Amino acid sequence: MSPSSFDLARRNGLRATLLAAASLALPVAWAQPGSxxxxxxxxxxxxxxxxxxxxxGRAFGAAVAKHLSQPLIVVNRPGASGVLGLGEVVNAKADGYKIVLSSTELTFLNHLGLAKFSYKDLRPIARLNADPAAVVVRADSPYATLEQFIEASRKTESNIRVGNAGHGSTWHMAAAALAEKTGAVFNHIPYPGGAPAVLALLGGHIDAVTVSTAEVSSYVAAGKLKALAVMADARVADGFERVPTLKERNIDLSIGIWRGLSAPRNTPDDVMVVLKTAAAKAVKEPVWLDALQKLHFSTDTYADDVALEAVMSRESAFFKTLAGKLKLSN
Structure with missing residues (x-):
């Protein structure tokens, strides 16, 4: 089985397991009338x-099942770099019955002119996990170091193609930020998601990707891809221990993706307490930890609503400046 087929089968199998877990899990307490x-x-x-x-989302649904008196049902609303799904919840009734799996994109879609809402139009519940971006090339790439890769991109005749998860995605912004910091010149190639971009790199259709370490870890371990740097404050485990950070290369930049939970801005405090308490308990459940570990996602980056709000505020300011410098807004 090819690596891509293996990963797909692994994801599908894990998804089926999580669906079964969610359907079998029973809540430990039932809601009282009016609660x-x-x-x-x-x-x-x-x-x-x-x-x-x-x-x-599905791992969280399975993990939180016994901490809520009603099931959490995952509904996919893909499209427009997350704008459709996020916008649906921004405009939803603020009663706690529709929440969203928010992510880093929430902090900059408005700065790109892709959304009329901002992170302030949703109320954070918790950050569930976070993973840094990595600059990754094929194992047979002529670039052995980040410096060689950047230097090659500056040459007039170069056409360094860097894949991302679509215009306006976190991975597009990661590559754009790296270019802005270093004077690199990239040809940004959009794909429907990080996984398709990685497959395009494996097929030799592009020269590099900027995606999460989790999305390339199995290929790096198999010797098919090599990571030139991670966009983190400190080195990353799970096969990336020898990969330098950008800061070790004197590039002051850290970018990654976080995924969390958000509710409509005017959701009542008593409802938020239930959701925040359930989330804090769910991230300690074995079904949650096992799911993330199987996909090489971090398991120790939970943050409460206050901490997540602070992260979003910092990121929004950073990406607003970046979008302005690169004239990325539509």
């Missing part, structure tokens, strides 16, 4: 089924 929740809660995932966000 929240009285009916199933819809978790909107603004990305396609089978992808990283979908797996995170």
């Amino acid at each position: 929240y929740p009285q009916k199933p809660i819809e978790l909107v995932v603004p990305w396609q089924a089978g992808g990283g966000a979908d797996v995170v």
Whole structure:
């Protein structure tokens, strides 16, 4: 079985396991009359089924089952770099029965002119996980170091093609930020998601990708891809221990992707307490930890609503400046 087929089968198998776990799990306490929740809660995932966000959403649904008196039902609403799904929840009734799997994109879609809403139009519940971006090339690439890769991109005749998860995605912004910091010149090639971009790199259709370490870890371990750098404050485990950070290369840049939960801005405090308490308990469940570990996602990056709000504020300011410098807004 090819690596891509293996990964697909692994994701599909994990997804089926999580669906079964969610359907079999029984809540430990039933809602009292008039208390929240009285009916199933819809978790909107603004990305396609089978992808990283979908797996995170379904893993959380399985893990939180015994901490809520009603099931959490995952509904995929992909499209427009997350705008469709996020926008649906921004405009939803603020009663706690429709929440969204939010991500880094929430902090900059408005700065790109892709959305009329901002992170301030949703109320954070918690950050579930976070993973840094990596600059990755094929194992047979002529670039052995990040410096060689950057230097090659500056040559007039160069056409360094860097794949991303679509215009306006976190991975597009990661490559754009790297170019802005270093004077590199990249030909940004959009794909429907990070996984298709990685497959394009494996097929030799592009020269590099900037995606999460989780999305390339199995290929790096198999010797098919090599990571030139990680966009993190410190080195990353799980096969990336020898890969330098950008800061070690004197490039002051850290970019990654986080996934969390958000509710409509005016959701009542008592409802938020239920959701935040359930989320904090769910991320300690074995079904949650096992799901993330199988896909090489980080398992120790949970943050509460206050911490997540602070992260979004910082990122929004950073990406606003970046979008302005690169004239990325539509």
